[in-house]
Amino acid sequence: MNLLLPGMYFAADTVLHRLDPRVKMGAATVLMMLPFAARHPLGHLLTVGLVGAAVLLSRAPWRALLGTLRTVFWLGFFMFFFYFFTTPGRPLVALGGVTVTLEGVLAGALQVYRLCLLAVIAALLTYTTSPLQLTHGLEAMLSPLARLGFPAREMGMVMTISLRFVPTFFEEIETLSRAQKARGVDLSSGPPWQRIRNTVPVLVPLFLSAIRRAEDLAVAMEARGFRSQPHRTRLYRLTLTRADAIAALIVLACGGVGIAL
Amino acid sequence: MPIPFIQTRALEYTYTAEDGQAISALRGIDLTVGRGEFVALIGPNGSGKSTLARHFNALLLPTAGEVWVDGLLTSDPRHVQAVRQRVGMVFQNPDNQIVAGTVEEDVAFGPENLGVPAAEIRRRVDEALEVVGMTAYRHHPPHMLSGGQKQRVAIAGALATRPDCIVFDEPTSMLDAEGRRQVLQTVQRLNAERGLTVILITQNMDEAALARRVLVMDGGRIVRDGPPEEVLEAPEVEGLGLGRPFAAEVARRLRERGIPLPPGLLTVEALAAALRCTFR
Numbered sequence: 001m002n003l004l005l006p007g008m009y010f011a012a013d014t015v016l017h018r019l020d021p022r023v024k025m026g027a028a029t030v031l032m033m034l035p036f037a038a039r040h041p042l043g044h045l046l047t048v049g050l051v052g053a054a055v056l057l058s059r060a061p062w063r064a065l066l067g068t069l070r071t072v073f074w075l076g077f078f079m080f081f082f083y084f085f086t087t088p089g090r091p092l093v094a095l096g097g098v099t100v101t102l103e104g105v106l107a108g109a110l111q112v113y114r115l116c117l118l119a120v121i122a123a124l125l126t127y128t129t130s131p132l133q134l135t136h137g138l139e140a141m142l143s144p145l146a147r148l149g150f151p152a153r154e155m156g157m158v159m160t161i162s163l164r165f166v167p168t169f170f171e172e173i174e175t176l177s178r179a180q181k182a183r184g185v186d187l188s189s190g191p192p193w194q195r196i197r198n199t200v201p202v203l204v205p206l207f208l209s210a211i212r213r214a215e216d217l218a219v220a221m222e223a224r225g226f227r228s229q230p231h232r233t234r235l236y237r238l239t240l241t242r243a244d245a246i247a248a249l250i251v252l253a254c255g256g257v258g259i260a261l
Numbered sequence: 262m263p264i265p266f267i268q269t270r271a272l273e274y275t276y277t278a279e280d281g282q283a284i285s286a287l288r289g290i291d292l293t294v295g296r297g298e299f300v301a302l303i304g305p306n307g308s309g310k311s312t313l314a315r316h317f318n319a320l321l322l323p324t325a326g327e328v329w330v331d332g333l334l335t336s337d338p339r340h341v342q343a344v345r346q347r348v349g350m351v352f353q354n355p356d357n358q359i360v361a362g363t364v365e366e367d368v369a370f371g372p373e374n375l376g377v378p379a380a381e382i383r384r385r386v387d388e389a390l391e392v393v394g395m396t397a398y399r400h401h402p403p404h405m406l407s408g409g410q411k412q413r414v415a416i417a418g419a420l421a422t423r424p425d426c427i428v429f430d431e432p433t434s435m436l437d438a439e440g441r442r443q444v445l446q447t448v449q450r451l452n453a454e455r456g457l458t459v460i461l462i463t464q465n466m467d468e469a470a471l472a473r474r475v476l477v478m479d480g481g482r483i484v485r486d487g488p489p490e491e492v493l494e495a496p497e498v499e500g501l502g503l504g505r506p507f508a509a510e511v512a513r514r515l516r517e518r519g520i521p522l523p524p525g526l527l528t529v530e531a532l533a534a535a536l537r538c539t540f541r
Contacts, residue, residue: 132362164362167404216357223320223350224360224418225342225374235369235382 009130016058016128020244021137027251028125034254035114040261044113050254051120060127068123069116076112083108135159140238153232165213172209176202263295266426266458267317267348271326274312274481286312288481289326296425297456299449301469301489304478305501310462313478314428317460318348331425346375349419353431355411356403364406364414365390365399371422382421389417392455393447409440416447426458427451434464445471466493466506470527477501490525508532 011017016024034047055065089103129137139156146152177187180201187198274287286309294300302310315321316328319335331347333340349371352358361367365386372382390396393413403411412432419427429448433441449471451457461472469475475492477485479501485492492498494509505513512526512535521539526532 132366135362160361164360164403167402168356171404213354213357216352216354217360219315219320220350220352220358221360221370223318223345223352224371225345225422226370227342227374233373233376233379233382235366235373235379235386237379 008126010058010060010064010127011130012059012128014057014059014128015243016054016124018243019128019247020238020240021129021133022141022238023240023244023248024125024129025134025137025141027247028121030251030255031121032118034258035117038258038261043258043261046254046258047117050251051117051124054124055120058124058128060124064127065120065123068119072115072119076115079111079115080108083111131163132160135163136236136238154228161217168213169206169210172206173202176205263297265293266296266298266331267294268292268329269313269316269323269326270329272313272316272323272328273325274309274316274321275324286481287316287323290481290483292476292483292486294426294458294460297452297458298474299452299459299472300461301472301475302460302462302478303464303466303469303475303503305503308478309481310478311430312481314350314430314460314462317426317428318350319344320350342375346422347425349422349424349427351412351415351419351427351429351432353434355408355415355435358415359403359411359418362402363399364395364401364403367403367414368417368421371418375422385421385423386417389420392420392451393417407440408436409443412436412440412444413447416444416451420451424457426460428460428462430462431464432461433468464503466504466509469493470506470509489527493527494524 031047031051035044038044038047084100084104085098087101087104087107089101091099092102092105093100126134135156138159139152142150142152142155144152180198181187185198185201187195187202189195190198269290269292272287272290272292273285275283275285278284290313302314304310312321316323316335317330319328319330319341322328322336328335330344333344333347335341335344359367360370368386368389369382372385377385386399387396390399393416395410395413395417398406398410398414403414406414415432416427432448433444436444445468448459448461452459459472461468463469470489470493472489475485475487475489476483477492477498485495485498493506499505504510506527508529508531509527512522512532515536516522520536522532522535526535
């Protein structure tokens, strides 16, 4: 679990790390819309500049960002060729019955550029915002919906608990696979269908234990006074700082200009 | 006799098993636990220890009879939160009772549920972590802690609601020797220094010997109630197969070999003192 997986939180103390998770999520949404909404090349330039500045500010390691792009490589590859061959227009080359058009190349490139930006923006958000902060942010953003009867607090609780138990289940998978290996089950070789079949003796006990844990946890939560009540306070309240306001203003201004151009 | 804190009257609890059979888990429990007492609850598996303990903070409600906590009737729905604030619980599996992603947010969970204001939660979290000696770990995620540390976080979580009593349901049975020592030391200190009422369910007779009063359960009834020196070596308790405290077992074997020792030697310290007397 020590390797930096694409999209994993990268602990550091930068301006971006310190921003309020709500602001970051909002900014990411605006930035993700821009490559689709902008029509003028200057709008795109503005977007790339803004994302590039954020990348520099985040001090995210380049290798990690490249790793993120690798995860969308095949999707981008297919998208590119899809547009490449299917867009009608001025023919460039004819390859055995298929005509490649200039419009096709441009449309394909545009899609790949959009995809890469989306991947980098999403990665930036998760690099600079811990899962815990993300849950706090989501919960806070959903909370106005509570008045409409949406179970915002319960959703927050569900997210918190899921995050809390991810490492626990990883440990458990480790233990279970070791137990199965000790019994002679080969989990890591053989044809794919064989490997999938071999995970069954790991998955079944994992699910059983998850259910048992859920029951225990429910009792423990109830013992500590948890219930579906409207009245619940929080240790941490998210508060917006001046930096948050400035960041929000910059992103909103750039978004407005980018779309208006 | 101290001021009564938990009282049960003719408490019975019956539930329906999966095959439709009615099972009596508790058959008429009349019990008073005083404020500030340290009570150990022992008995074979399935004797009803945990079932009884879960009546003390309204996790279970009696089928017949009554449970009173600090003058509040647990079966009155209006009292449930008040009862749960007064009686905290710490369970066996340290992993399955920690809710949040960091130590301090987990400790805050109880007060958050009770609607305590943020500044006051902060104070209580800091204090509770201080008491269990986990302040240095307050920003750690729970999976980075040892079993004993997780259990101390669970204790801090129970303390943060400012309870008068904590029920420990086999808190050390999944811990290593060091974790066990840390947890028991914390439990003893809470009782001695802060006057917290402690109910300790345990399978370990050395732990039971730490209490000042031992309740023995068998078949849904309390079959014995008294100080550990009287209870733990009583013939009918030994018949339940719970074992003996280590020191008591050593004393028994020494007696068998003709060394005269008084009864009721439950701790290594008591045994050592008695041996010193004998051989002076």
